[in-house]
Amino acid sequence: MSLLQVEDVVVQFGGVTAVNHATFEVVAGSVTGLIGPNGAGKTTCFNVITGLQRPTSGHVRFDGRDITRTAVHRRARRGIGRTFQRLEAFGSLTVADNVRVALDIHEGFRGIFRPGDHDVDELLERVGIAEYAAERADSIPTGTARLLELARALACQPRLLLLDEPSSGLDEAETEAFGALLVELAGEGCTVLMVEHDMDLVMSVCDEIHVLDFGSVIAAGTPAEIRVDPKVQRAYLGYSDEGQGAHVAESLDETKVLAR
Amino acid sequence: MDSFLSYTFIGLFTGAAYAIAASGLVLTYSTTRVFNIAHGAVGMVFAFVYWDFSQRQHMPAWLALALVLLVVAPAFGVFVQRVLTRGLGSQPIGVSLVVTVGILVGLIGVATQIWPPASRTVPQFFAGHLITLGNVVITWHQVLTVVLSGVVAGCLYLLLNRTRIGTAMRASVDNPDLLQLYGGRPQLVAALAWAIGTSLAALAGILLTPVIGLQYYDLTLLVISAYAAAMLGKLTSLPMTYVGAMGLGILQSYAVGYLPSAGNVAGLRAVVPTLFLFGIIVLLPQAPLRIGQVKGLVSAPVPTLGRASIWGGALVLFAMLLAVGLSTSNLLLLGTAATYAIVMLSLVLLTGYGGQVSLAQFTFAGVGAVAYAKIDQPNLFGLLVATLVAAAVGALVAIPVLRLTGLYLALATLAFAQLMDKLVFQASYAFQFNNPLHAERLSVLGLKIDGTGSYTVMMTIFFVLLALGVIAVRRGRLGRILIAMRDSQAACGTLGLDLRWLRVGLFAASAGIAGLAGALFAGLRGTIVANDFQFFASLLVLLVAVIWGVTSVTGAAIGGVFLMYLPVAQSDHANIAGLLFALLGFGAVALGRDPNGLANKIFGFNSWVVDRLYPALAERYPGMALRSRTDEWDGAVDGVDDESLAASGTEVERDVVVAG
Structure with a gap:
């Protein structure tokens, strides 16, 4: 059963489209990953879900109810918690x-x-x-x-916990303990949606992964499926179909992790 | 029909002047994120400079105008940006507001010092030249103003859209950091914006002076009209600002023309900009919570309740001694000091802990005073009702601004203060056009406190009790939540806190405390007049509170005495009265960046004595180190939060960084 549904959400800042018709779901009791190159619109999605950013169009449903226009603090009281990328x-x-x-x-x-x-x-x-x-x-x-x-x-x-790059700044041992904590939380009924760049962590703890690129969901599936998805590799590695060189410089870090 | 036409022309003229002023305000605010409350005061000062050049020194009008607009005003603008307000844009909104209020008060002080009150007239440009359309007469001055506003709009459009620096300005609105990364020079952009903005304020002031007169306060309040106009464009859009200014000018002109000039609604004519402003505020959409704005502030130490009670007891004892020793007139001054101190306590709660700024605390004191006098129940019940009335009025001010950020709340309070000055306090249900109101002294539980000495002691006790209450709030759950709200509104929101109503509650509580002070003040004086509660006093209270430390009750106590002494010093040294305002204003500019103020320096000295000096002395002269003494000092250290002691250490480091 899906706890959170993001439906066709668009966010525009002036002429820039940060989130472009994004649609995805988070299953209750899961640890779900939201990944994508820098600037893909992941944090903006979080802001839309928590109410800090009003979407240009589209809907957010939590526990079956439309919360698109609900105030930030009411969403929190219904059980949406989050951490921030910028502390x-x-x-x-x-x-x-x-x-x-x-x-x-x-x-x-x-x-x-x-x-x-x-x-x-x-x-x-x-x-x-x-x-x-x-x-x-x-x-x-x-x-x-x-x-x-x-x-x-x-x-x-919270019933749904949004974590925005929670592991950056943690060392390897801390990251491992953190991953274990997430799985434990999900087991207790606290669903986790996580934006994360550490692919080892994402691949090891997530039940499902959504991949965002240029504001749109380009792939979704289990870690095993995502790992081999050609669209995901293209987004991260920046190759076009003809195999031209990389152009998404920022995602190089992730590329290395993914290639490991 | 003719009168309608001529009111429309007058409205266009006023609107054009507002548009010129408002464009300057928008330009400076949008490029540097510093809202210049002193914008009107700048216009006022340069209107005086223009008078000085053209009338006193008999320069030709065009030369005087060119000198002011092209040399003096831009230079002053660059000075303000470079020296006084540099880096304020990234500071909490409270800090930048206090600094610009400091500039406002400072400028009024400078103006009264250089040009003491006297009758001065500035002639219209092309005086005597008229255009007659049927029965409607328009002056060349009016036409010139409208034409100039169009020229200003056109030039700004060309500057922003057709030049490199203009593009950089527009980029700076969105993200100055990014602009710097891409090789733009935000400091140059900021300086240029302030140079132009100051010039525009000066131009608006000079154009309006022949009509509204060369006065210190009326021109200063021009900022409200400019701000009201700019609000239509959310303080960033120049075309919408232009539309807003014209609409406001015409509306105001019709109000003057068609509203009755007598009775309770007569005052309405003077407060059209304020009403216009509240109208727009109510229509504005919910402001998003800002992310990435977290600043951990280092607060002044918060004493334990026990320790604070000892100090409070000592203060009351001291007041008792003074009550015996002082003459009645000096006791009245002491009571006034207690009044100010209590008003400043309301700011400790609101500004020091909550991070919100009010520019109308003395207006709330006035509401409390009027309520107390009108209820005519000189006992604790009457006092309570007066307090509640002030709190309710405070809530009424805060509710329209509920959905917006702290800047809008502060600006709404300024508008509200002006509304009360011009409209409510003068109405028949309050002071009735500057008539005095009589109030009786309080009786507590059947015991009438009649003597000025005992009344002063009672006011001191009220101060101490309220101070203990404020400290208890700070140490408790609510205090923690307030600090959290000041640090990160976004985080509070996502934890489930309804910031809007907390802010309204906080604002109402603060207004209530101010109202209580006003009620006590009414009893102290016996008679009160509207002049006791003018908006300017609210600005002084805020500045003095910040200078002495708006984060501690000690700052409020010292600040109260200081503010009481200010008018005494001014009447003793009438020749430097303006200079004292200027010192106060620019002192706040210098000290406003640290809301802990001078009181914290005293705490810092205290802990220096305890932590450094005393151990050093004890080491060198072992004989001095009496055992009991040491215990006492240790107790003193324990009395202060560990948190705050650790904090004062970090503050020293920060100061060094700032200085470097």
Whole structure:
């Protein structure tokens, strides 16, 4: 059953079309990858899903309901959580307070009676950044801040979690632990949609992958299918059918990973 | 029909002047993201300069005009961009607003210092030359203004669309960083935009002066009309700005012509730009939450409630001592200081914690004062009602701006303050055209507090209680949420926080506190007049609060005393009264980038004494290190958040970076 449906979404900024009739679904309980070269419109899609960007046309459905015109905070309350590619941690608060604020917001008045900081500690433990609890969020390393954003999003108990390049800034061991956490989350009923450039991570944890190029979905399928899809290879490697040279310079990094 | 035609021509003239001013505002805002609230004040100052050149120094009008528009104004514009507002575009909106409000106040100070109040007239261009169409008479001055507005529009079009630098300007609107990467020079673009923008403000001021007179405040408020016109183009579109300005000018002219000139609606004629503005604001679509704007701010230390209570108790004791020792007139001053301090507390909550700016806090104090006097219940109930009335009015101001960003809220408050000055405070249900209102002193639980001394002590107690409340909010859940909202609105939204209503609630609470201050002030004075609550006082309150530190209650306390002393100093030294405003304004320009203000420097000194000086002395002179003393100091350090102590360390580093 699909939890999220993006239907024919178009986003235009002035004359530039960032998302061009994108259509895809996210199955409940899955880990789904959204990949594509830089500038393919992945983050814009996230913004449309969370309500930070109003689409020029098209619809977004969550849990069967049309949420295209729903306010950002209402979508969050219905269970859509996210992290940001460009960090949006609350820099003047401590790491623990970042999570505490999220709990405060999520629980509303009920939270006044929250006993102690058990939940905060637990969430920080879970993403593995408990040692940073007392530090200001603008003084911690990027990878840690990404995990903090994850902990903060989890505090609101989302049913759908959007992660925007969550592994950049993590080392290999951390990335592995992170991948395991994602699978665990999906098992608990928290569906994950992830924009990610680390192909090893994507291929190992995703149940399904959608590939975006120039704002359109050019392929969808299991990791095994995506790996051999000629359209995907073209988008990433930048070869035309006649086998001319690469022209998408930015995607070279991913090319190497994909080729491994 | 004839009168209709002549009102239309007058409207076109006013609209043309607005269009010239508004184009300058749009040009500077869209290229540098700094909204220049001092735009009208700039026009005012250059109208005075033009008067000085053409009337006092008897230069020919064309020479004076050319000197102002082509030399002095552009040079000043470049100076403002290069020195005063450089880099403000990427700062939080609160900072850039405070800095430009500082420029506004500073310019008014400079103008009153150089050109003290006197009757001055600026003749129209081509005075005496008229065009007669049937029964309708048009002056050459009016025609010239309309023609000039067309010339300005045409030149701006050519500049932006037909020249390289113009293309760079348009690119700069979208993304200055990208422009720099592609070899453009955003600093040059910004300087040019400010040079032209300042010149246009000057031109509009000079053209309007023969009609509205050479006054400090009326021309300064031209910014509201310009801003209202520019809002039609969302502060970025020049053609829509032109349309908005013309529409506004004509609308205002008809209002003057056809609305009754007596009664409660008479004031309507003066506030057409404000009403026009609110009308457009209500029609604007929801602003998206900005992403990628996160700035962790280093806040002043937040004391524990216990520690703050000790200081508060000490403050009340001190007030009691003063109540015994001081004369009645000095006690009234002390009460005034308490009033200002409480108003500044409302800004600590709103600006210091919430990151929103209000340019109408003293107007809310006025609402509270009028409500208190009108209810005529000099007890805690009356005080509560006055507070609630002010809070409700605050909510009414914030609700139309609900869907927009902080800049629009601040500008709406400025418009609101003007509306209240011109329309509501003068109406029969408030001050009735500058009549004084009488208010009785408060009785608390049946005990009448009649003596000025005891009343002042009571006001101090109110300040302390409210300060403790503000600190409690900051330390609690709500405070955390406010800081989070200030840091990243997008993240708060995606966590499920309804920012809009939180902002309205915050704004209402802040207005309520200001209203309480006003009510207490009414009781203190016994009689109040509309002049006590003019919009200009709100600007001063904001600037002084920021200078002394808008993130701490200590800053509010010191700021209150400072602001009380300002008019005293001005009447003692009448010859430099304007200079004091100028110092205050440009002091805010210099200090406005650090909202923690001077109070934080005191905290910094304190922790320097505790952390560095005292251990060093104790090491050198072991005899001094009394055991009990050490414990006390440790206690003092524990009293402050670990978070904030760590923070003051980072701040030092930042200062170095800024200076480098």
